[in-house]
């Protein structure tokens with residue numbers, strides 16, 4: 001469904017992506033791991049067209065989309081940002097219904113609110129939360145609202161950027177399970193960036209590791225656990241010693 005071939009991106013002299021080849025099948029949940037600053041976020045931004053690659057090709061449903069993104073293209077994506085990134089000045093339901101209230105797929109106000117309340121229910125939040133403001137919610141609740149927003153327009157592809165950062169392990173587990181269930185239920189394709197190995201295990205059909213601007217390794221969670229690739233092993237066991245330099 002999504003294909004990347006030979007993606008390169010440099011910022012000034014710094015070569016961040018050095019030829020990334022990666023494909024994601026429809027309905028698959030891919031998790032991208034890798035050390036800080038290896039270009040995971042830059043890679044997602046390339047797919048969304050927020051960053052233009054210096055070289056390489058991006059395809060979506062077989063069509064070449066490198067360098068051009070229409071509103072209709074972007075409407076197929078949902079995104080859960082790091083830190084939920086809610087608009088503080090809007091009540092929760094308007095945050096969830098953000099895309100339903102504007103743009104090409106605009107819905108009437110009452111209908112958008114109804115959809116927002118339904119999506120909030122889906123992530124375990126009651127209708128009483130709809131009229132609260134983000135500042136009145138805990139971090140875990142804010143993540144759920146971000147998740148409800150990501151699925152509100154029923155996207156075909158959802159990106160999760162470090163979905164459990166800042167949450168306690170129990171809430172992280174709840175969010176991981178919700179992501180897994182939502183993706184399965186919607187039949188959506190998911191790409192997740194995370195440092196959290198519990199997320200990898202809960203969410204991934206397939207794991208890809210970025211290192212030094214390239215796709216270093218890919219495989220299933222079971223293959224990840226038994227691989228003798230020293231980079232993957234260092235990462236999953238969180239060792240300071242190993243081929244990945246700990247000073248960044």
Ligand SMILES: Nc1ncnc2c1ncn2[C@@H]1O[C@H](COP(=O)(O)OP(=O)(O)OP(=O)(O)O)[C@@H](O)[C@H]1O
Pocket residue numbers: 011016034035036037038039040041042043
């Ligand atoms: N717009 C930009 N201009 C200049 N440099 C950038 C820009 N965007 C990203 N970079 C650089 O590209 C590198 C990769 O950044 P990126 O955010 O993709 O890393 P990451 O793998 O997502 O890291 P983390 O896990 O810490 O979030 C970093 O060194 C960053 O400073």
